[in-house]
Amino acid sequence: MQRTDAVPQPATLPGLNRETIVNGMVVAALLALPLWAFSVGEDYYVNLASLITIFAIAGVGLNFAIGQGGMVSFGHAAFFGIGGYTTGVAAFHSFEETLFIAAPLAVSGTNQMLLIWVVAMALCGIAALAIGAISLRTEGVYFIMITLAFAQMIYYFAISWPAYGGEDGLSIYLRNQLPVMNADHPFTFFSVCFVLLLGVIFISAHLSGSRFGAALGAARMNETRLATSGINPFPVKLTGFVISAMITGLAGALFAELNGFVGPSMLSWHRSGEIMVFVILGGVGRLYGPVVGAALFVLLETYIGEWTEHWQLLLGFALLGVVLFARGGVVGLIAGKPRHD
Amino acid sequence: MTKPVLEVTGLYKSYGALQVTRNVSLDLKPNEIHALIGPNGAGKSTLIGQIAGWITPDEGAVFLNGEDVTHESVASRSRKGLGRSFQVSSLAMEISARRNVMLSVQASQGSSFRFWKQTKSDAGLRDTAGSWLQKVGLGGREDIAVSELSHGERRQVEVACALALRPKALLLDEPMAGLGPAGSAQLTDFLEEIRREIPILLIEHDMDAVFRLADRITVLVSGEAILSGSVDDVRSSALVREAYLGEEA
Amino acid sequence: MTAALIFEQILNGLQSGLALFLMAAGLTLVFGVMGLINLAHGSLYMVGAFCCAWVTQQTGSFWLGLGGGVSGAAAAGALIEMLVIRRLYDRDHLDQVLATFALILIFSEGTRMVFGSMPLYLNIPAALSGSLTLPGVEAYPVYRLFILGAALAVAVLLYILIAKTRLGMRIRAGESDREMIAALGVDIKTLYTIVFALGAAIAGLSGALVGALRSVQVGMGEPVLILAFVTIVIGGIGSIKGALIGSVLIGLVDTLGRIFLPVILKFFMENASANSVGAALSSMLIYLLMAGILAVKPKGLFNAAN
Numbered sequence: 001m002q003r004t005d006a007v008p009q010p011a012t013l014p015g016l017n018r019e020t021i022v023n024g025m026v027v028a029a030l031l032a033l034p035l036w037a038f039s040v041g042e043d044y045y046v047n048l049a050s051l052i053t054i055f056a057i058a059g060v061g062l063n064f065a066i067g068q069g070g071m072v073s074f075g076h077a078a079f080f081g082i083g084g085y086t087t088g089v090a091a092f093h094s095f096e097e098t099l100f101i102a103a104p105l106a107v108s109g110t111n112q113m114l115l116i117w118v119v120a121m122a123l124c125g126i127a128a129l130a131i132g133a134i135s136l137r138t139e140g141v142y143f144i145m146i147t148l149a150f151a152q153m154i155y156y157f158a159i160s161w162p163a164y165g166g167e168d169g170l171s172i173y174l175r176n177q178l179p180v181m182n183a184d185h186p187f188t189f190f191s192v193c194f195v196l197l198l199g200v201i202f203i204s205a206h207l208s209g210s211r212f213g214a215a216l217g218a219a220r221m222n223e224t225r226l227a228t229s230g231i232n233p234f235p236v237k238l239t240g241f242v243i244s245a246m247i248t249g250l251a252g253a254l255f256a257e258l259n260g261f262v263g264p265s266m267l268s269w270h271r272s273g274e275i276m277v278f279v280i281l282g283g284v285g286r287l288y289g290p291v292v293g294a295a296l297f298v299l300l301e302t303y304i305g306e307w308t309e310h311w312q313l314l315l316g317f318a319l320l321g322v323v324l325f326a327r328g329g330v331v332g333l334i335a336g337k338p339r340h341d
Numbered sequence: 342m343t344k345p346v347l348e349v350t351g352l353y354k355s356y357g358a359l360q361v362t363r364n365v366s367l368d369l370k371p372n373e374i375h376a377l378i379g380p381n382g383a384g385k386s387t388l389i390g391q392i393a394g395w396i397t398p399d400e401g402a403v404f405l406n407g408e409d410v411t412h413e414s415v416a417s418r419s420r421k422g423l424g425r426s427f428q429v430s431s432l433a434m435e436i437s438a439r440r441n442v443m444l445s446v447q448a449s450q451g452s453s454f455r456f457w458k459q460t461k462s463d464a465g466l467r468d469t470a471g472s473w474l475q476k477v478g479l480g481g482r483e484d485i486a487v488s489e490l491s492h493g494e495r496r497q498v499e500v501a502c503a504l505a506l507r508p509k510a511l512l513l514d515e516p517m518a519g520l521g522p523a524g525s526a527q528l529t530d531f532l533e534e535i536r537r538e539i540p541i542l543l544i545e546h547d548m549d550a551v552f553r554l555a556d557r558i559t560v561l562v563s564g565e566a567i568l569s570g571s572v573d574d575v576r577s578s579a580l581v582r583e584a585y586l587g588e589e590a
Numbered sequence: 591m592t593a594a595l596i597f598e599q600i601l602n603g604l605q606s607g608l609a610l611f612l613m614a615a616g617l618t619l620v621f622g623v624m625g626l627i628n629l630a631h632g633s634l635y636m637v638g639a640f641c642c643a644w645v646t647q648q649t650g651s652f653w654l655g656l657g658g659g660v661s662g663a664a665a666a667g668a669l670i671e672m673l674v675i676r677r678l679y680d681r682d683h684l685d686q687v688l689a690t691f692a693l694i695l696i697f698s699e700g701t702r703m704v705f706g707s708m709p710l711y712l713n714i715p716a717a718l719s720g721s722l723t724l725p726g727v728e729a730y731p732v733y734r735l736f737i738l739g740a741a742l743a744v745a746v747l748l749y750i751l752i753a754k755t756r757l758g759m760r761i762r763a764g765e766s767d768r769e770m771i772a773a774l775g776v777d778i779k780t781l782y783t784i785v786f787a788l789g790a791a792i793a794g795l796s797g798a799l800v801g802a803l804r805s806v807q808v809g810m811g812e813p814v815l816i817l818a819f820v821t822i823v824i825g826g827i828g829s830i831k832g833a834l835i836g837s838v839l840i841g842l843v844d845t846l847g848r849i850f851l852p853v854i855l856k857f858f859m860e861n862a863s864a865n866s867v868g869a870a871l872s873s874m875l876i877y878l879l880m881a882g883i884l885a886v887k888p889k890g891l892f893n894a895a896n
Contacts, residue, residue, distance in 0.1 A: 072684045134881050137888040141627045141683050141827060145819040146884065152816050153877035160869045207456055214460050215453040218444055221433035225441065228393075228431060230419035230448035230506055239454070269816060273691045280688050310703055316695030323689040324677055 019335035023288040030056075030291065031194065038187040046186040047258065052291075052298045053193040054254045059278035059290025060200045061247030066276075067285030068208050069240040070220025071136070074144045075151030076275050078131070079124040079245040081158065081267030083252025086120035088170040088262035095173055111176045113183060117253055124249030125242050127154075132241040136234060148269060155267040169263025176257060183257070193254055197291070200247050205287055207243065216240045248275065277315075281322060283329025292330050344407065345370050346540050347423070347510045352391055352401035354564075361387045362398065363564040369510055369540045374532065376543045376551045378575075379561035380585055385544055386428075388561065389514055392542075393425055394418045406509055420448060424508030424539075426499040428515045434488040438479060438498045441487060442470035445505035473501040477531065493524040504535070511539050517547040525550060552576070560584065594726035599849050600842065601727070605734045607841020608741035612796035613818040614825070614833040615748060616789025622828030623761055623785050624679050629690040630670065631793055631818065632811025633697035638663035638794025639801035639810060640701060643710040652715035656798050663794020664787045671786040676779065694812075702808050709807035712798075737799050744792060745834055752830065761785060820880050826890030835891065840876050847872040 030049060037045030058080055065071045093100045093109025101107040110116060135146045159167050181188050207213050215236045218226040226233045256262045265271065274297065281296050282289025300318070304311040326333050345368035354362035361384045369375050379385055390396035392403055394415040402411045410418050419425075432441050443460065446469045447453055460466055474483045477497040487495060496516055503511060516532075517525045529550050532541060536554075545551050551558065552572050559569040562584045568575060575581055617631050641662030646655030670693060678686045713719075714733045721729035752758035760781055797811065804810070821840055825832025852868030859867070883891065 066684065072687065074687060134885055138884060141621065142823060142884075142889065144627065144683055144687060145823050146880070148816060149820050149823065149877055149880055153874045156873035156877075157870055160866075160873045162866050206459070209459040209461060210457055211447050211453050211455040211460055211463075211466075214440070214444060214447065217436070218433050221435060222431060224427070224431040225433050225502075226444065227415040228419055228425060228427075229444040229502065230416050231444065231453050232414055232416035236453065269812070276688065276691070280684075284684070310699045312695045313699035313703070316692045316699065319692035319695070320674065320689055323685050323692065324674070327685070 017335070019286070019288075019331065022331060022335045026288055026291050026295070027198075030295065034187060034190045043186045046190050048298065048302065050186070050190045050193050050254075050258050052295045053190065053197050054251050054258060055275075055278055055294035055298060056291040057193070057197050057200055057254065058248045058251035058275050059282070059294055060197070060204055061244045061249075061251065062275050063279045063285065063290050064204050064207070064247065065241055065244035066279060067289075068204075068213060068220065069216045069237055069244070071237060071241055071244075072144050073135075073147040073241070073244070074269070074272050074276065075131070075147030075149075076245070076248050077267050077269060077271035078147075078151035078154045079128060079248040080252035080255070080271060080275065081151075081154065081262075081264075082124050082127055083120040083249035083254075084256040084262040084266045085158065085164065085170075085252075086123055086249075087116050087176065087253045087256035088172055089164055090116050090119070091172040091174070091176055092164065092170055094176075111174065113176045113178050113253075113257070116176060117250055120249050120253040121246040124245045124252075128242040128245030129238070132238045132245075136237050136241065148272065151267065151272055152269060155264055155269070158264045158267055165263070167264060169261055169265075172256060172260045172262070175260065189258070193258075196250065196254070200250070201287060201291075204247070212236070212239070277319060281319070281329055283331035286329065286331040286335075289329055289331050296330065343370050345404075346406060347392070347542065348404040348407075349392060350402050350404070352388070352398045352403075354387055354391060354396065354398050361564050362391065365401075365561070365564070365566050367559050367566060367569065369542050371540055372536060373556040374536050374541045374543055374554045376545060376555035376558045377561060378545070378548075378551060378558060383561040384564040385561055386514075387564075389425075389512065389544060393423065393512060416448075419506055419508075422506070422509030423512060424503030424506050424510070425512035426496070426503055426514060426516055428518065428544075430487075430495045430499065432487045432495060432498055432502070435486060437484045437486055438474055438490065438494075438501075439467065439470045439483040441498055442473050442501050442505050443467065445502045446470050446473075449506050470501075470505065473505045474498070476504065477501045478527070492519050493521070496520065496524075496528070500531075504539075508539055511535075511541045512544075513541055514544045515546060516543070517545055517550050529553060592726075595849075597725075598727045598730065599846055601724075601730065601738075602734070603842035603845035604838060605738045605741075605841070606845060607838040608745075609737055609796055609800050610814065610817055610821055610841055611834050611837035612741055612744060612792050612799075613814050614821040614837050615744070615830055616792045617818050618822040618825070618828055618830060618833045619761075620786055620789045621822070622830075624782055626675065626678060627683055627686050627690070628675070628789075629687060629815065630693035630697060631789070632815030633694050634663045634667055634790040634793040635797035635811035635814055636697065636701060636808065637666045638797035639712075639806045640705060640710070641794070642798035642801060643712045643806045644705075646712060647710075652713070652802070655712070656795070659798030659801075660791050660795050663797070664791035667790020667793075668783055668787040671783050675786060676782065679782070698808050705808075707808065709805035711805055712802040714802050733803065737803070740795070740799060744795070748792075748830060757784070817876070820876060822890075824880055824883050824890055826892040829890070829892040832890055832892035839879070843879055844872075844876050847875040851875070 030052060034046040034049035037049070058076070062073065062076045065073050089100065090109045091111060094111040099108050131147065131150045135143055135150065138146060164170050175184050177183055178192065181192070183189055183192065208217070215226060215231050218229070219233045219237050223233050226236070252266060255266065278290045278293035278297055280293065282291065282293030300315055301311060304314055322329060347369040349368065350366045352362050352365045365388060367375070377385060387396060391398045394413060398411065402409055404410065405418065405421050405423055408421070410421060413421070443466055446466055471483050474480065477500050479494060479497050479501065482490065482494065487498060490498065500516070516528060520528060525547060532554055543551070543554065555572060557569065558572060558575045559566050560575060560581050567580055567584065568578055613631065613635060617628060620626050620628055638659040642655040642659030645658030646652050649655070674689060674693065678689055718733045718736050721731050722735065724730050752761055801810070817840065821836040822833050824839065825836030851872040852865050855864035855868045
């Protein structure tokens with residue numbers, strides 16, 4: 001998917017460009033809101049900031065696939081949901097003190113978040129490997145529809161599998177635990193999410209700048225070039241897809257912790273669309289775009305949702321406006337065109 | 342007799358009832374420029390596609406340095422020494438010329454599955470790419486986005502990308518197209534220079550360039566190699582004249 | 591497990607498959623001619639159902655309602671084509687997906703504002719509400735046969751339209767070469783609007799027909815939309831023939847899988863778990879079918895570009 005309007009500027013990079021300033025301000029604002037709320041004892045706003053942060057992580061994951069690899073996945077809810085269900089199922093067995101797998105090897109539940117994150121990301125990686133291996137044989141509109149269909153398959157599976165709540169979902173009665181910290185505390189939980197967000201942004205940026213990232217970017221811009229350069233595009237894209245899925249899966253695990261609940265709605269195609277909206281509202285391929293997009297989405301939902309129950313109508317018009325008239329997303333509007341070295 | 346670097350034997354390819362490649366065999370020996378010509382619709386693109394690996398032939402084989410690569414991917418053939426340029430530019434337009442060449446350099450150095458070291462501070466990678474660009478005459482233009490380069494400059498970048506793979510053989514698909522007389526002459530000189538190291542299979546419409554450069558010429562008509570011989574053989578061939586005049590008539 | 595039951599289920603599968611074809615046909619037509627991926631196709635299905643229900647309520651006639659559903663969806667289709675969709679033809683698929691996703695949000699909330707969140711119910715007209723005795727099946731609902739027949743009729747009409755008429759010739763020309771058709775002096779903007787409205791009308795018909803079988807509510811188009819995507823991916827995007835074969839395949843596999851998979855599993859495991867595994871597995875069956883087909887033919891069974 002080639003965006004020909006992304007013409008690079010001449011290579012005169014000042015130390016601080018406008019995008020960097022915008023990014024800094026966004027991060028500062030995201031930190032300031034819960035700090036203020038925490039100081040006045042408003043847990044609601046702390047949790048709101050956690051929600052933005054978690055959605056932003058999901059968006060960073062998808063942005064890696066779309067913005068870096070040109071893979072327009074319309075099925076990232078699958079990974080968001082797998083991450084969520086990993087948390088839910090682990091907590092369920094831990095709470096009930098039952099075994100997840102009885103034989104041949106006993107696997108019990110756990111209430112240790114760190115372990116859950118690792119398992120959630122591993123499972124998302126495996127799922128993405130399978131989905132990607134089939135989907136990446138195709139391209140363009142086929143890829144969009146196939147990723148959508150695979151997510152839908154997992155959605156229906158979750159609905160019709162009664163052991164973990166089926167259509168009703170699964171409650172997580174006690175938030176899982178972290179070493180040393182008290183994860184139950186809203187601000188502590190926010191801080192954890194915030195650090196993870198900065199972590200995945202750092203990792204995503206670093207991967208994009210590596211040799212692997214160069215190859216993945218070439219797969220987006222011109223696959224013929226990549227193959228002619230002697231690099232087989234398929235494994236490069238598949239690896240990128242798996243990394244992207246793992247990041248979004250981590251967000252799903254956090255989302256389940258925040259809500260104390262997992263249900264099939266985490267896997268629904270609306271969710272896939274929303275994660276895509278975070279990426280687009282912010283600006284495709286912008287490192288901090290998903291943070292801006294997720295913040296706008298959550299604030300729009302919260303504040304316009306208070307004012308009218310039909311806030312999705314406004315979201316629809318806003319999204320339409322961005323797609324038709326502001327193709328670089330909000331970050332693009334403020335910071336201008338992206339730069340390449 | 343010297344061993345050919347690139348050898349194609351008995352290629353056949355059909356799409357439905359349409360036979361686009363009929364029993365084509367040709368080879369490329371060290372130090373030579375072998376030109377492939379033919380009227381439009383002769384099946385040149387399909388033949389190149391089969392040599393480069395985009396299209397799998399129905400029958401026949403492609404050998405690179407004596408190794409059968411008929412079922413290898415494009416990327417694998419590139420790594421094994423088949424460099425190529427395209428009729429329509431295949432560069433990544435939004436990044437710099439250097440970045441395009443760096444891809445080839447990184448492929449020739451080994452795995453692209455290196456996730457941590459940043460390419461922008463990888464002096465070895467950047468300088469190697471820069472030196473290839475200098476070699477094709479683009480010194481000073483390395484860090485300009487390909488979309489801002491002229492048509493001719495893009496051709497040069499493509500050749501630099503191909504050379505950076507340190508190929509054993511080059512497959513150049515109409516490198517002169519759209520270049521203008523000066524650019525054409527410059528590129529002709531350049532090809533004369535590199536042929537000493539790398540033999541070239543040249544697909545070209547510009548007959549002056551073909552007659553100047555080629556040691557051998559193969560003429561493709563309706564998917565079939567009707568003639569393969571020296572420049573003089575082709576000039577004097579009635580078959581070839583008929584094929585070309587027949588096209589124009 | 592009798593032959594009669596199998597026969598009845600095959601009929602059910604054919605019926606739901608052909609109803610699906612009505613959705614898939616418009617989707618694949620629009621993609622084939624304009625290269626547009628339209629998520630809002632499910633919204634047009636919903637608009638058709640709501641218009642049908644409303645007109646039926648006002649006039650008391652299901653047939654007028656059906657006409658209202660088809661024309662309402664066609665009008666909505668023409669409107670969004672002129673306002674939004676035509677700006678998307680030259681955009682990449684990502685932009686198309688997002689803009690039409692935005693249209694879904696607008697359509698869904700708009701409909702909810704007008705009609706509320708409660709589902710509407712459409713009554714099947716008296717003439718179609720009985721049941722028929724078929725060989726081996728005692729009472730098969732006439733209305734299901736009506737849907738089956740209507741969908742087949744649309745398939746035949748579409749075939750005639752595309753293969754035999756001037757409009758069809760232009761559509762086919764548009765599929766293969768947009769510049770040529772512009773050079774022929776065909777007003778391409780109008781042609782695109784007509785094609786889009788045609789797809790919308792068929793989707794509206796489908797929504798109205800199926801709406802009477804189930805209920806008419808916001809969001810009803812989305813599961814069908816995704817099934818229609820699976821259909822055209824299997825059939826080959828852009829191919830009407832592929833859409834027909836794909837939809838029948840999906841209808842049969844889905845219907846028969848839900849009935850017979852639990853039964854088959856009972857040979858291997860105890861009843862309760864056979865039921866739950868069967869239910870879970872059969873809900874995934876068509877997606878597994880899709881994965882299987884794509885693993886062999888990444889561009890679907892009847893890719894138009896081949």
